[in-house]
Amino acid sequence: MADAEFSASGVRIERFTRSLTKAGQVVVKDGRLSLLMSSGREIDSAPVGTVSAGKRWFFAADSAIARVNGVRYRLTMGQRNRRRDGAAPLRRFLEALRSAGGRRG
Numbered sequence: 001m002a003d004a005e006f007s008a009s010g011v012r013i014e015r016f017t018r019s020l021t022k023a024g025q026v027v028v029k030d031g032r033l034s035l036l037m038s039s040g041r042e043i044d045s046a047p048v049g050t051v052s053a054g055k056r057w058f059f060a061a062d063s064a065i066a067r068v069n070g071v072r073y074r075l076t077m078g079q080r081n082r083r084r085d086g087a088a089p090l091r092r093f094l095e096a097l098r099s100a101g102g103r104r105g
Helices: 089-099
Strands: 006-015 018-029 032-036 042-047 052-054 063-068 071-076
Touching: 006 089, 018 042, 018 089, 032 063, 042 063, 042 071, 052 089, 063 089
Parallel strands: none
Antiparallel strands: 006 018, 006 071, 018 032, 032 042, 052 063, 063 071
């Protein structure tokens, strides 16, 4: 299975109600998901096969939940990461996880 590549910056990463960063990074590379602070320091990472992610109906259109190593993170990807063709970053993130072997949750 080919590894899907994805990268978004300026991502708000929250654990429960605690904001960890407002300008973090989410990277899917070489079969691994990494959540990074704005400084590049790692918050958490795991192989995509162990990560579950999905959109909740009650969240804003640019937010999703990802469970990494048993910890739930809320990821909010703003307009800044929108591609020229209009593809929403959240949709691209979920597609990259799915094609790299992640679970829908």
